[in-house]
Every structure is written in C-alpha cells, then in structure tokens.
Amino acid sequence: MTVGFYSAAAGTKAHQEAIDVVSNNVANVNTDGYKAIRSSFSDLLYTTKYRNEEVEFGHGTKIDKTDIMFEVGTLKATGHPLDVATPTEGLFSVQTHLGDIRYTKNGAFQITQTGEDEWSLVDANGHYVLDYEGNPIIAVFDEAGNLDDSATIAQVGVFRFENPYGLEVEGENYFYETPASGEAIADESLVKKQFYLEGSSVNLATEMVNLIKYQRAFTFNSKLIQTADEIEQRVNSLRR
Numbered sequence: 001m002t003v004g005f006y007s008a009a010a011g012t013k014a015h016q017e018a019i020d021v022v023s024n025n026v027a028n029v030n031t032d033g034y035k036a037i038r039s040s041f042s043d044l045l046y047t048t049k050y051r052n053e054e055v056e057f058g059h060g061t062k063i064d065k066t067d068i069m070f071e072v073g074t075l076k077a078t079g080h081p082l083d084v085a086t087p088t089e090g091l092f093s094v095q096t097h098l099g100d101i102r103y104t105k106n107g108a109f110q111i112t113q114t115g116e117d118e119w120s121l122v123d124a125n126g127h128y129v130l131d132y133e134g135n136p137i138i139a140v141f142d143e144a145g146n147l148d149d150s151a152t153i154a155q156v157g158v159f160r161f162e163n164p165y166g167l168e169v170e171g172e173n174y175f176y177e178t179p180a181s182g183e184a185i186a187d188e189s190l191v192k193k194q195f196y197l198e199g200s201s202v203n204l205a206t207e208m209v210n211l212i213k214y215q216r217a218f219t220f221n222s223k224l225i226q227t228a229d230e231i232e233q234r235v236n237s238l239r240r
Contacts, residue, residue, distance in 0.1 A: 005232070008224035010060030014041060015218040017063045022211045025202045032076075033105030034173055034200040036069040036207075068175075070164055073105075073199040081149035082109045082121070085198040090158040090190035091175065094127040095136060102127070102174040103159060103167070103184065105198055111139045111147065121152060125172055132157040132186040153194050159184040 018039040028034040042064035072087045084107040086092070091103035109129055114120040119139040121129040128136035132155075140151040161167065166180030177184055 005225060005228040007060035008221045008228060010062060011221035012218055012225065014060070014062050015214045015221065018214045019211065019218065021066060022207050022214065025207050026204065026211075028173075029200050029202045029204055029207075031106075031173060031200050032108055032197045033073070034202065035105065036071075036200070036202045037169065038067045038069055040064050040067055066169075068165055068167060068169065069201055071201045073201045075193065075196045076199050077195060078197055079195055080108075081147075081195065082111070082153065083107055083195055083197050084109065084153050084156055085193045085196040086158050086190055087193065087198065088158070088160075088190045089164050090160050090187060091164075091184075092123075093130040093134065093157055093159050093184065094123050094174075095130055096127050100176070101130075101134075101184075102170065102176055104174050106173050107156075108197055109153075109156075111152075119147075121156070130157050131155045132188060134186075150194065153192070156192060157186055158188070158190040158192060160187045160190060161185065 018041075021037050021039045025036045040063070041061050070089055075085055075087060084092075086105075086107070091105055092107055094102050094104060096102060104123065106123065108124050109121050110124075111119045112122050112126065119141075121137040121139055123129060131137050134157070137152065137155045140148040140155075142148050161177065161184060162182040163180060166178055166182070167175040168178050168181075170176055
C-alpha cells in the first residue's frame with residue numbers, strides 16, 4: 001500500500017496547489033489588466049512490476065505548469081485622460097526602480113515630477129512607462145502649461161511577443177520575457193484606447209467550477225490516504 005499512499009499524497013498536494021491558483025484568480029477578479037492563470041496537470045512516472053511490461057503502476061499526479069490565459073478583458077470607460085487600454089495581446093512596458101523591464105496590461109497611468117520642469121508618465125507603482133523605443137515617457141504640456149494628455153498617451157509603447165504564453169508572471173500584475181516568449185516587439189499597429197482600462201480576464205463561473213472540481217479531487221485523495229493508512233495498520237496487526 002506504500003505506492004497507493006504516496007500516489008494519493010502527490011494528488012493531494014497537486015490539487016491543493018490548483019486550489020491556490022483558483023483562489024488567486026478569484027482574488028483578482030476586479031484587478032485591472034489581470035490575466036487568469038490555469039493549472040496543467042501531468043502524471044508522475046509509471047513503473048512495471050513482476051517483469052510484466054503490460055502492468056504499470058502510477059505514482060500520482062503533479063502540477064506540470066501554469067498557463068497564462070490571454071483573453072482580452074472587458075473594456076471599462078473611466079473618463080480619466082491618462083488611462084489607456086489595448087484590446088489586443090499587446091502589453092505596456094515599464095522600467096522598475098531597479099532598472100528591470102517588465103510588461104503589464106494595466107494602463108492606469110499618472111504623472112510624477114522627475115525634474116525641475118519635467119514630469120514623467122508612471123504606473124500605479126511609480127515605475128516609468130516606456131515608449132516604443134524603450135525610453136521613459138516625458139509628459140507633454142501646451143503653451144498654457146496644461147497637460148496634453150493625448151500627446152502624452154500617444155507615446156505609450158505597445159509590445160507583442162511571438163509566444164506571449166511563454167511569459168513569466170511576477171507580482172503586482174507584471175510579466176517578464178523568457179527564452180520561450182521571445183523578445184518584445186514594438187508594434188505601433190496595435191490599438192490603444194485612451195480613457196479606458198482593460199478589466200480582469202477572470203471568468204468567475206469557470207473558476208467556481210474549477211474550485212469544486214479540485215476540492216472534490218483533494219477530498220478523494222485525502223480519503224485514499226486514510227484508507228491506505230488503515231489497511232497498512234491492519235496488515236501490521238496481522239503480522240503480530
């Protein structure tokens with residue numbers, strides 16, 4: 001029963017991780033630009049016994065990877081001149097305080113003073129928003145000293161990847177490129193909509209279905225662990 005015990009334990013662990021993924025999705029159902037994450041399972045190694053290659057024993061399952069679901073979220077009119085959305089697979093690029101380049105779908109931007117007479121476009125975390133050339137965007141003002149929001153937003157770069165599903169997720173709703181995603185490609189043909197934000201791509205009904213499915217699988221594996229333990233105890237008592 002040792003194999004059954006550890007197979008069930010592996011299943012319990014995998015489905016707990018899947019429940020955590022669902023919980024994170026549900027927690028971000030109202031987060032602008034958030035992209036839902038989906039768990040993908042794979043089988044652990046199979047082994048044969050008694051030199052019979054047709055009889056295989058599994059060793060449970062695990063979370064093989066998590067996939068980013070790049071469906072476009074619902075566009076929300078905000079009326080804020082520095083809000084911008086791109087209803088495409090394109091992403092905005094920002095430079096963090098450490099100089100790292102990150103990508104995001106959250107276009108809730110604002111300006112901050114970075115010099116005596118200079119204001120820069122930043123995101124909600126204060127990171128510099130980049131233009132198509134990868135340079136921080138300087139806010140444009142008219143002769144009267146008023147912010148020219150249209151000219152400022154026009155500079156915002158939109159970038160695409162050959163394989164956006166190869167991006168890695170980071171905290172604060174950011175992504176970063178990997179060898180699997182390829183390098184970012186500036187694409188001025190990708191649509192930008194000022195005065196809008198893209199909502200979360202989380203489908204609450206789908207997440208609830210997944211939650212029920214994973215909870216039941218978790219419970220089933222937990223009962224298998226209990227059963228395996230009881231059988232092991234019974235066998236040990238017979239040996240006495």
